[in-house]
Amino acid sequence: MQYTGACQCGAGTFSIDECTPDHSWPTSRPLWYEPHINCTACANQFEIEQRSGDFVLVEKTRLEEQEQKRHAARTALEAAEGHASVIEVKKIAAGLLDNAGSVSAAHRLATQHNLDDSTIGTFRRHWRGGEVFMRGLRLSALKSAFTWVGVDSKDFDQLIEEYRRLDEDATRPPQAFAAPFHRLKRNRF
Structure with a gap:
């Protein structure tokens, strides 16, 4: 576990797991992070994105707008x-x-x-x-x-x-x- 903290509304948590492969073969990504929103209210409103070394919340409506822009x-x-x-x-x-x-x-x-x-x-x-x-x-x-x-x-x-x-x-x-x-x-x- 890399991080655990209170979510935006305070009713749950955000967590970030540090992950490694379950084998010893060389890989291009020997380490990655999996963020989780452990709160129903926040999970319905946000997604967590990793931007370089920062983890930020992005509203799902903005992500939908971004997908519409990609489609256009x-x-x-x-x-x-x-x-x-x-x-x-x-x-x-x-x-x-x-x-x-x-x-x-x-x-x-x-x-x-x-x-x-x-x-x-x-x-x-x-x-x-x-x-x-x-x-x-x-x-x-x-x-x-x-x-x-x-x-x-x-x-x-x-x-x-x-x-x-x-x-x-x-x-x-x-x-x-x-x-x-x-x-x-x-x-x-």
Whole structure:
């Protein structure tokens, strides 16, 4: 047991267990913490989050809002990826890569136009054709694909800006209810 203390309303407790694996094999996380809310009223209102070495209470309503923000960001990403101009660019670029003549030539094209930064060996191992390559293309590389194939990216730029704004908001942790109620004596992470 790492910590036990009174809960927010005083009718129960918060506890934090320090856990280790039940085996001797090396693991990436040889130590972790499991927080518990031992009060029905507080458990209905809060969740405990670990943020580095601090444990904070976060209201469940804020966590629900955060999930709605994540959903909005995913929806914006899907809208961007499904936009007609993106589909057109991916189709044209896939055809250009497939018609390059060899996997090495496709790699040179992809690298030259900032669609890929892998080594030729990695590119060869993962090459399954232009369509599969373009389907897995990172969002950040799509702008380069627009430039390469000569398609206007104005609509795409607006969609991506909207996605980035929503994603930035969605990845920001929800505001804590109060100051941390427990700090690890030594931050082990």
